[in-house]
Amino acid sequence: MEENENDQEPENQDLLQDLSEQGKTAELVEMFEELPTMDVAEFMEEKPLEEVIEYLKKLDLEDQGRIFSDFSIDLQLKLFHELDRRTFAKIFGQMFSDIRADLYQELTKEEQIELLPYLDKKVREDVIILSAYPPETAGGIMTTDFATIFADMTMAEALAKIRKDAPSKDMIYYIYAVDHSMVMKGLVTLKDLVMHDPKTRVNEMLNEFFVYAEVNEDRESVAQKIEKYDLVAIPVLNSLNQLVGIVSHEEAIDIIRKEETEDMEKFMGIMPSEDDEEYMATSSFHHFKKRVVWLVSLAAIGIISGMIINEYQGVLEHFIILAMYMPMMAATGGNTGSQAATVVIRALSLGEINDKDWLRIVFKEMKISFMLSVCVAVLTYLKIAFLSFHAMLPPGFTMSQIAIVISFAISIQVISSAIIGAGLPLVVRRMGGDPAVVASPAITTIVDITGLLIYFTVATLTLGIS
Amino acid sequence: MEENENDQEPENQDLLQDLSEQGKTAELVEMFEELPTMDVAEFMEEKPLEEVIEYLKKLDLEDQGRIFSDFSIDLQLKLFHELDRRTFAKIFGQMFSDIRADLYQELTKEEQIELLPYLDKKVREDVIILSAYPPETAGGIMTTDFATIFADMTMAEALAKIRKDAPSKDMIYYIYAVDHSMVMKGLVTLKDLVMHDPKTRVNEMLNEFFVYAEVNEDRESVAQKIEKYDLVAIPVLNSLNQLVGIVSHEEAIDIIRKEETEDMEKFMGIMPSEDDEEYMATSSFHHFKKRVVWLVSLAAIGIISGMIINEYQGVLEHFIILAMYMPMMAATGGNTGSQAATVVIRALSLGEINDKDWLRIVFKEMKISFMLSVCVAVLTYLKIAFLSFHAMLPPGFTMSQIAIVISFAISIQVISSAIIGAGLPLVVRRMGGDPAVVASPAITTIVDITGLLIYFTVATLTLGIS
Known part of the structure; x- marks a missing residue:
């Protein structure tokens, strides 16, 4: 998301600011009526509460309702608490019905009951009916302003x-x-x-x-x-x-934004929740709950990595240099797998590809990852052969030999990670699931395990050790 | 993205399918005029080319242009090649101007030149002017159908x-x-x-x-x-x-979808490109170029991990059990950091938080990650103390002692990773950049390095070794 390049908005804001500083209230109010509502709302948002109330009083009721509807929920609530019930009820009656119902639901039960007697029968019914629908349904987001x-x-x-x-x-x-x-x-x-x-x-x-x-x-x-x-x-x-x-x-735009957030969170191993949650408004414990399941599950699955390393303890003791490249093996596999998964999940959700194309996709990812693997392998070879920090080697082995073995292992790791990353979302979609649940951390954990197996298998076979 | 739950669409499709199977062409054509354009377009999309042409011929020109505009670009191109130039030019003249300009740009230079003489002067000028604007600008996406x-x-x-x-x-x-x-x-x-x-x-x-x-x-x-x-x-x-x-x-919806894709790709270390690219239509080499820079850079930075392990070779040789938990240390840190970064980047881009709130955000992430660290540490302790596969230990050390050390190190890793993951996007935004460039693979690589430092520092200090 790039910085807002809107060049009119500051213009309109400056206009309002100038008029306000010069004390030209009549002109200012005229501009409140003329300028796009959102610009007026944003201007008032920055002002002290008493000033906002003064401004609103100078406008006719319809404009009050229109501008009030574009205020942040924070300012709406502040004004609810500041204004007397009768004045507030008048503005409330002029708000757009969907935004009005949202505000009503932010009030406490007591506040709701306090407000209701001041409302027109029509407004009262409208608010109560709209508030009755669950927020994730059409009823929960609809407006009753139609002809x-x-x-x-x-x-x-x-x-x-x-x-x-x-x-x-x-x-x-x-x-x-x-x-x-x-x-x-x-x-x-x-x-x-x-x-x-x-x-x-x-x-x-x-x-x-x-x-x-x-x-x-x-x-x-x-x-x-x-x-x-x-x-x-x-x-x-x-x-x-x-x-x-x-x-x-x-x-619709609003929902699409929320849905994309949900997809991205799922992909990063964060459990989505039904309610809309602002980062700051959500309690730390709730954030914790959304993240802990995946984190602990993956850490638990990580037990397998430990078992594999345990299995090859002897090899590691002889070739401690192998331990030095384990992190790189894991990281490169995780990155390749996550990249492939991202591209495939987005292409699936934008409808560019279909799970029926799986063979073509896997084949394409093999080609892409083959090219990637060559680059990574060359880098790895150079690094080990020339920057190996005089690591200790058992007699009879050269650094160049070790470099070839590790580079070869990492090539296989890159290709297999890309296939796993691209393949898993396709499998999930095939089984009727949402490909976005294939989380990047899960892929990382899987390729950690396959990576260690590849690493030690290649090492033991080519170096003739066990 | 969930499965489409649209319950009307199949209804309309079934209606068209039934009329088509019963050979009720007059009724079918009437439905083409009445039903939502997209449903008609999707119905035709599944039919053989000759049948589509037959259907189009039965409609008046305005309906032809309307339905043709909703066809996929593939079908539009097929029809361009199948129809004689004069017939095609008539439909083309009735298309929506923005979609028409997009189609025009998919034609080869020769095809464009072939088509132009058949077009009305007005259509010709419109197409040429609209095609002149770069696709990523307002001019490139606008339509000239306005009053x-x-x-x-x-x-x-x-x-x-x-x-x-x-x-x-x-x-x-x-x-x-x-x-x-x-x-x-x-x-x-x-x-x-x-x-x-x-x-x-x-x-x-x-x-x-x-x-x-x-x-x-x-x-x-x-x-x-x-x-x-x-x-x-x-x-x-x-x-x-x-x-x-x-x-x-x-x-706008279309652009927001593309922009979200771009953000997610950036976040996964894939370089975005200016053009719109479909997964299959993009060459493998182009995919490769979009992924290789980050992948190789991170692998190169991974050299630091190797240096750290090299530094502590002696420790590893004595406590080979430490090698067993290195992958888990790295993976858990990477997952925690990426989760925190995801949440903060989304909240920034939805405008829920601001970089000025950084202190509150970092403090919140510390609280969340403290809770996470307790869970992960308990799991790690239990795993090491009771599932340690009779790993070899130097004399004088107990497994419980090692379990405490590793659990403690992993707690610090979880907390520091969350702070790094949440902090980096804030720093980038602060410096005026786009927080989405803080890629998850970059965070993973950074916390790999900090993780190893934490791990070995804690181990050497608490176990009294060096």
């Missing part, structure tokens, strides 16, 4: 209804046609409405084969539909096919 | 112009107001147009503080703006502030 029309209206009637309802958010790219029990019949785009004869009936041009999400559907699946079908928003239906909300494209 | 109005029009005139221009794609969520030299003056949403009095002038309600991208701006920065400001599309301006294209939210 509906009835399928039996004419286009002119439909337009009039939309003008009247005027949903708070700009979310009227699609307009959802429902019957009088809110059962979804289809959708029209705002473009359809604008382009067609006002006397046409909505019915006649309804898109009935629309893509939708079910309210209990996993949010990752919802994001995938938005991505696949290039949707601006997807309607969410309950089991009676009633329209209960929509999920918009910005949620 | 413009003039700022001095009334809303009614503006609506009439949009109806007349009727841009091919549904991309009229924002309508861009320009002057007569195409210099962008601001934007209105389609909602604004629908909601306001037809006699209002566009001028009066123009959003002049819009977020835009420059045509040479890096595509990652463009995606970040779309994400930050929750845009459906972002206008792209050239250096004269003329509107030259737009980038829509679906491109």
